[in-house]
Amino acid sequence: MTTHRIRSRPPQVTTLTPVEFVTATERLAGFLNDAAHYPGGHAPAVVFPRNEAQLASVLWDASSVLPIGAQSSLTGGATPRGEVLLSLSKLSVPGEPTPNHITVQPGVTLTTLRHILEAAGKAYPPVPTFEGATVGGIVSTNAAGAATFKYGTTRDWVRALTVMLACGEVLDLERGQVHAANGRFEIETSIGTIKVPVPTYRMPGVPKCSAGYHAEPEMDLIDLFIGSEGTLGIVTSVTLDIIGHRPDIGYALIALDNETQAVEIASCLRDMSIQTRRTKERAGLDVIAIEFMDRRCLELLREGETHRRTKFAVPETKGVVLLAQVELLSGTTTEQIYEEIGIASSAVAPDTPIVRLCRVLGDKGLLEATELVGPDDHLRSESLLALREAVPEAVNRWVGLARRTVDDTIEKTAADMIVPFPRFMESLNLFRDAFSSRGLDYAIWGHISDAHLHPNLLPQAAEEVRLGQEAILACGREIIRMGGCPLAEHGVGRNPTKQALLRELYRETGIAQMRAVKNALDPTGKLAPGVLFKLHGE
Numbered sequence: 001m002t003t004h005r006i007r008s009r010p011p012q013v014t015t016l017t018p019v020e021f022v023t024a025t026e027r028l029a030g031f032l033n034d035a036a037h038y039p040g041g042h043a044p045a046v047v048f049p050r051n052e053a054q055l056a057s058v059l060w061d062a063s064s065v066l067p068i069g070a071q072s073s074l075t076g077g078a079t080p081r082g083e084v085l086l087s088l089s090k091l092s093v094p095g096e097p098t099p100n101h102i103t104v105q106p107g108v109t110l111t112t113l114r115h116i117l118e119a120a121g122k123a124y125p126p127v128p129t130f131e132g133a134t135v136g137g138i139v140s141t142n143a144a145g146a147a148t149f150k151y152g153t154t155r156d157w158v159r160a161l162t163v164m165l166a167c168g169e170v171l172d173l174e175r176g177q178v179h180a181a182n183g184r185f186e187i188e189t190s191i192g193t194i195k196v197p198v199p200t201y202r203m204p205g206v207p208k209c210s211a212g213y214h215a216e217p218e219m220d221l222i223d224l225f226i227g228s229e230g231t232l233g234i235v236t237s238v239t240l241d242i243i244g245h246r247p248d249i250g251y252a253l254i255a256l257d258n259e260t261q262a263v264e265i266a267s268c269l270r271d272m273s274i275q276t277r278r279t280k281e282r283a284g285l286d287v288i289a290i291e292f293m294d295r296r297c298l299e300l301l302r303e304g305e306t307h308r309r310t311k312f313a314v315p316e317t318k319g320v321v322l323l324a325q326v327e328l329l330s331g332t333t334t335e336q337i338y339e340e341i342g343i344a345s346s347a348v349a350p351d352t353p354i355v356r357l358c359r360v361l362g363d364k365g366l367l368e369a370t371e372l373v374g375p376d377d378h379l380r381s382e383s384l385l386a387l388r389e390a391v392p393e394a395v396n397r398w399v400g401l402a403r404r405t406v407d408d409t410i411e412k413t414a415a416d417m418i419v420p421f422p423r424f425m426e427s428l429n430l431f432r433d434a435f436s437s438r439g440l441d442y443a444i445w446g447h448i449s450d451a452h453l454h455p456n457l458l459p460q461a462a463e464e465v466r467l468g469q470e471a472i473l474a475c476g477r478e479i480i481r482m483g484g485c486p487l488a489e490h491g492v493g494r495n496p497t498k499q500a501l502l503r504e505l506y507r508e509t510g511i512a513q514m515r516a517v518k519n520a521l522d523p524t525g526k527l528a529p530g531v532l533f534k535l536h537g538e
């Protein structure tokens with residue numbers, strides 16, 4: 001039976017040793033920045049709790065804290081502005097997988113999670129690209145990845161959470177047990193009942209959304225904490241769904257003449273894969289992700305040849321490149337793939353996902369322009385993924401160089417926006433117009449299988465950063481009108497442009513509703529103050 005009420009419990013006391021507390025400047029220095037590289041991070045201390053009692057003692061003593069995982073945030077959400085830094089890195093007990101779940105502490109990284117699951121022949125598929133991220137971090141940002149098209153976002157995989165509230169009491173949440181009723185939840189604590197109002201704004205109907213608090217009329221309480229970016233509670237334990245096998249994934253790197261052709265092929269692969277999942281046909285094509293890199297990305301890769309970790313050649317095209325990940329029949333080898341490519345167009349070809357893929361590519365005259373890599377060719381598949389990752393790395397290098405040589409106020413200026421798939425081309429044109437009409441250089445890549453793009457500015461002057469932010473805001477307004485979300489997977493953090501996009505999405509009334517949730521659960525504004533929105537509307 002579900003209810004809208006839940007009782008909190010006191011923290012477990014497993015040891016009375018004091019929490020590790022670091023104030024030394026040289027050790028603190030390594031924690032004053034996240035992957036957004038905003039300058040000016042400062043904190044009086046970083047603490048490393050190892051259990052609930054130590055964590056609660058920090059919350060009781062400090063006036064403000066910022067929880068951090070691996071600080072791979074791209075939004076400044078893990079950059080301190082004077083709070084005590086609460087590192088979850090020592091809460092890193094991994095747990096043993098059961099057939100369908102694994103329970104881990106928040107400081108466990110995705111690399112560790114993968115190793116544990118691989119050893120048990122299992123997998124957690126919806127991972128974001130950066131494997132150094134922690135489980136606490138991905139839950140708190142509702143991170144998503146390339147494979148959202150098949151596997152959804154982190155939210156879809158969280159079965160249970162333990163969360164410590166700002167008051168130091170603990171909620172053990174299991175999906176399906178606490179649902180909002182009459183627009184609220186009630187949390188009974190030792191000092192009284194907290195009434196938490198449920199926001200009434202409508203979230204955009206797209207597969208990825210990391211834009212403030214989740215809201216639905218009868219929502220599950222667990223969903224309020226997922227994606228709340230550390231502002232409502234500290235995640236201390238996570239139970240994730242897992243799958244009982246490791247899918248065999250092949251890769252197709254497809255060079256295309258233009259973006260229209262890219263959208264056509266992505267659309268076709270998407271439709272076929274949706275059909276396969278519906279019919280559960282064994283030989284059906286099952287694409288889990290399609291990545292998109294535009295012409296400027298390919299130029300950056302060529303220019304940065306010496307920096308690249310991968311020696312996979314950048315395809316010779318003046319157009320764009322798609323990188324599709326395809327789930328293949330278990331045990332498919334590269335040798336088999338090459339045999340099937342050779343006979344794909346003949347009547348004797350077996351009915352397999354690869355043959356179906358080759359026929360689609362052949363019909364569009366793209367087979368010659370495609371590189372296929374089998375699941376057993378680890379070196380080449382890793383190289384292909386590294387080629388894709390070399391794009392953001394090249395942009396980060398560009399921004400770093402501009403900061404060092406042109407103006408030290410230059411910062412990474414990038415969008416993270418998703419639209420319903422039929423509006424993909426419109427969104428691409430929107431980004432191009434917004435950047436080029438302001439005379440800006442930029443590169444666009446992203447997850448075309450979800451119509452989700454990351455347009456990134458290539459700045460050459462500080463003024464261009466301001467123009468880039470203006471372009472992103474203008475695009476965000478249009479993306480919202482298209483039914484999309486201008487904050488798809490990286491969250492909002494402390495980035496002023498992203499906070500402005502959140503206000504555009506839910507208007508001031510929506511922000512006021514989020515503030516009401518925050519005030520109910522954290523009345524003194526102790527947890528991650530200024531992340532998502534300003535606390536008092538100033």
Ligand SMILES: Cc1cc2nc3c(=O)[nH]c(=O)nc-3n(C[C@H](O)[C@H](O)[C@H](O)COP(=O)(O)OP(=O)(O)OC[C@H]3O[C@@H](n4cnc5c(N)ncnc54)[C@H](O)[C@@H]3O)c2cc1C
Nearest residue numbers: 069070071072073077128129134136137138143144230235
């Ligand atoms: C190279 C690179 C690639 C990336 N690719 C992707 C991608 O594909 N998809 C994607 O979604 N993101 C991506 N990101 C962004 C980033 O990795 C994710 O946002 C990730 O979820 C952050 O995890 P973290 O452990 O580093 O958390 P942090 O950056 O330390 O923290 C992120 C936020 O979560 C809060 N937080 C952290 N731990 C807890 C906790 N235990 N309890 C409460 N709050 C907590 C923090 O206060 C902060 O607001 C990428 C980043 C990089 C650098």
